[in-house]
Amino acid sequence: xxxxxxxxxxxxxxxxxxxxxxxxxxxxxxxxxxxxxxxxxxxxxxxxxxxxxxxxxxxxxxxxxxxxxxxxxxxxxxxxxxxxxxxxxxxxxxxxxxxxxxxxxxxxxxxxxxxxxxxxxxxxxxxxxxxxxxxxxxxxxxxxxxxxxxxxxxxxxxxxxxxxxxxxxxxxxxxxxxxxxxxxxxxxxxxxxxxxxxxxxxxxxxxxxxxxxxxxxxxxxxxxxxxxxxxxxxxxxxxxxxxxxxxxxxxxxxxxxxxxxxxxxxxxxxxxxxxxxxxxxxxxxxxxxxxxxxxxxxxxxxxxxxxxxxxxxxxxxxxxxxxxxxxxxxxxxxxxxxxxxxxxxxxxxxxxxxxxxxxxxxxxxxxxxxxxxxxxxxxxxxxxxxxxxxxxxxxxxxxx
Amino acid sequence: xxxxxxxxxxxxxxxxxxxxxxxxxxxxxxxxxxxxxxxxxxxxxxxxxxxxxxxxxxxxxxxxxxxxxxxxxxxxxxxxxxxxxxxxxxxxxxxxxxx
Numbered sequence: 001x002x003x004x005x006x007x008x009x010x011x012x013x014x015x016x017x018x019x020x021x022x023x024x025x026x027x028x029x030x031x032x033x034x035x036x037x038x039x040x041x042x043x044x045x046x047x048x049x050x051x052x053x054x055x056x057x058x059x060x061x062x063x064x065x066x067x068x069x070x071x072x073x074x075x076x077x078x079x080x081x082x083x084x085x086x087x088x089x090x091x092x093x094x095x096x097x098x099x100x101x102x103x104x105x106x107x108x109x110x111x112x113x114x115x116x117x118x119x120x121x122x123x124x125x126x127x128x129x130x131x132x133x134x135x136x137x138x139x140x141x142x143x144x145x146x147x148x149x150x151x152x153x154x155x156x157x158x159x160x161x162x163x164x165x166x167x168x169x170x171x172x173x174x175x176x177x178x179x180x181x182x183x184x185x186x187x188x189x190x191x192x193x194x195x196x197x198x199x200x201x202x203x204x205x206x207x208x209x210x211x212x213x214x215x216x217x218x219x220x221x222x223x224x225x226x227x228x229x230x231x232x233x234x235x236x237x238x239x240x241x242x243x244x245x246x247x248x249x250x251x252x253x254x255x256x257x258x259x260x261x262x263x264x265x266x267x268x269x270x271x272x273x274x275x276x277x278x279x280x281x282x283x284x285x286x287x288x289x290x291x292x293x294x295x296x297x298x299x300x301x302x303x304x305x306x307x308x309x310x311x312x313x314x315x316x317x318x319x320x321x322x323x324x325x326x327x328x329x330x331x332x333x334x335x336x337x338x339x340x341x342x343x344x345x346x347x348x349x350x351x352x353x354x355x356x357x358x359x360x361x362x363x364x365x366x367x368x369x370x371x372x373x374x375x376x377x378x379x380x381x382x383x384x385x386x387x388x389x390x391x392x393x394x395x396x397x398x399x400x
Numbered sequence: 401x402x403x404x405x406x407x408x409x410x411x412x413x414x415x416x417x418x419x420x421x422x423x424x425x426x427x428x429x430x431x432x433x434x435x436x437x438x439x440x441x442x443x444x445x446x447x448x449x450x451x452x453x454x455x456x457x458x459x460x461x462x463x464x465x466x467x468x469x470x471x472x473x474x475x476x477x478x479x480x481x482x483x484x485x486x487x488x489x490x491x492x493x494x495x496x497x498x499x
Contacts (some may be wrong), residue, residue: 055418055419055436056438059441060440119456120443120450120451122447122448123438123444172427182411
């Protein structure tokens with residue numbers, strides 16, 4: 001597993017920060033210059049080392065690709081697996097982002113408008129803004145010669161990549177899939193959510209108090225950035241090479257509600273969760289904890305909890321990590337899955353940060369606060385996205 | 401612009417834009433083999449040279465450059481008084497990049 005995030009640049013750092021109830025959210029210097037932007041808070045990634053990336057690779061990278069490569073290197077090192085050299089016909093790399101680099105797009109079009117045409121554009125600029133920039137840059141950075149795909153489903157991109165990786169392994173065509181997501185912070189990302197009324201705007205002067213998933217005073221999400229990469233591998237292949245697996249990826253599923261671009265639907269979300277359980281051949285009571293998408297929007301949290309209640313009932317233990325992390329967009333599902341695997345290892349559940357007064361409408365399930373010890377064998381991770389798309393994975397302790 | 405100034409400008413572009421150690425910037429250095437400037441870098445190098453020189457550069461004139469000294473020569477010719485009458489139209493830079 002590998003991670004770059006607002007809370008830590010390794011799985012251990014990330015989990016230690018979650019245990020310590022830290023937040024990566026702060027008020028952003030200079031964001032008050034953007035006309036009409038009301039959300040002035042975000043959770044930037046902790047500083048990371050791009051100097052370790054050779055210039056010939058780094059030249060086409062925006063931050064999302066650099067973070068993705070660094071996370072991939074961590075994951076490959078931990079898995080003790082290499083992918084360079086010859087063509088790897090039984091390995092795949094499946095890493096997505098919401099769009100190409102927003103920072104790159106801003107720079108590209110700013111220059112285009114200033115110069116009245118393409119004069120002055122760097123040849124390397126396009127390779128930052130193309131949709132599969134993160135996947136392609138990570139592959140080149142790793143020297144990976146195998147199947148590369150770049151799923152893009154906004155906030156459930158990484159979860160979808162993991163689910164697709166699970167499917168690819170199920171086919172028997174692949175032994176290993178390097179899967180995850182990456183996204184970079186930019187004011188335009190915050191603007192997207194600001195425009196549709198989904199961004200937190202009421203805590204600009206008290207940034208650590210937002211976002212507030214499930215809380216009565218929640219007022220929207222806080223954008224973040226980062227990358228999460230996991231090395232998925234068939235059990236047979238792992239055993240054959242003497243690998244030490246960290247957990248089992250038990251299921252992966254993704255669905256579109258076919259209804260609405262921006263309004264989550266409780267019934268479709270419940271169908272997703274049931275599909276994830278069905279693929280795992282598990283009943284709902286086999287899940288010990290549900291890691292919710294819950295970005296702290298009024299409607300999104302409500303619809304997700306209704307769906308979770310419909311599938312798991314009142315006893316479901318639920319929390320969101322967005323109160324700590326902010327919302328790292330395309331990366332969130334992988335980062336949250338990594339945190340959940342740490343929860344399995346430590347038999348510890350992380351409650352929702354900034355959840356002080358649970359919204360009575362949401363008290364249909366057990367909303368976790370603080371850190372608690374618990375017997376945890378299986379966790380479902382859910383993420384919901386614009387486009388009506390949602391994705392789910394289940395991770396299990398290996399002893400189960 | 402005298403040759404020393406040209407050399408200085410070119411070296412600034414290569415060291416700042418491409419992170420090349422200034423100690424490697426010798427007149428006989430081969431752009432690809434010694435400095436690692438490939439076809440994609442060459443496109444960006446001309447853009448950065450335009451910015452540095454404050455005038456358009458004619459990419460066609462760089463088509464056959466191989467050594468750092470070749471770049472000095474082309475720019476020196478470009479910046480000579482008889483070439484300063486007006487901007488030279490930009491042409492697409494030859495490249496082996498394909499979609």
